[in-house]
Structures are given as structure tokens and as C-alpha cells.
Amino acid sequence: MRLKNADGLLLKNIWAFLETSGRHDLSAGLRELLDRYEKDKAEVQAANRRRALENRKAGYTWPSVPVPKTSKYYGKEAGDA
Numbered sequence: 665m666r667l668k669n670a671d672g673l674l675l676k677n678i679w680a681f682l683e684t685s686g687r688h689d690l691s692a693g694l695r696e697l698l699d700r701y702e703k704d705k706a707e708v709q710a711a712n713r714r715r716a717l718e719n720r721k722a723g724y725t726w727p728s729v730p731v732p733k734t735s736k737y738y739g740k741e742a743g744d745a
Contacts, residue, residue, distance in 0.1 A: 667701060675701075 667675070675698060682691035 672698075672701065 675694065679691055679694045679698060682688075682694065
């Protein structure tokens, strides 16, 4: 499920309002939706972190990414790897 951060924040605010107003029948379903959204978001972020780590270990060797003149991943100069 994809949501913009502002939309996720709006849904959280709506959920909080429903909880404080005593509409637990409506807030329960929204809480389940938010929990699923946050779980999926965390899984995607973790996968992105793992993929980025693997790419850094591989040294960004694919031709579509230009090697910068200086990089913390390549050493001081691009040829020093």
C-alpha cells in the first residue's frame, strides 16, 4: 500500500480524533489499516537498506551509475578502490 507521508499523518490524526471522541467502532478498522501500512513501510525500508548495503559492498560497478571523482565508498580517488 502506498501513501504519501502527509496522507499517513492525516489518517493518524483522524484515528486519534476517533479514539478521543469515543468512536471505537470506526477507529478499530482504521487502526488495523494504519498498522498494516506501517508494517509494510518498515519492510520496504528494511529491504531498501539491505539493497543499498549490498550495492555499496559491490562498489557500484554497473555502468549506469557514474563513478564520482571522490567518494567515501571508493577511497580518495575513484581509481584507488
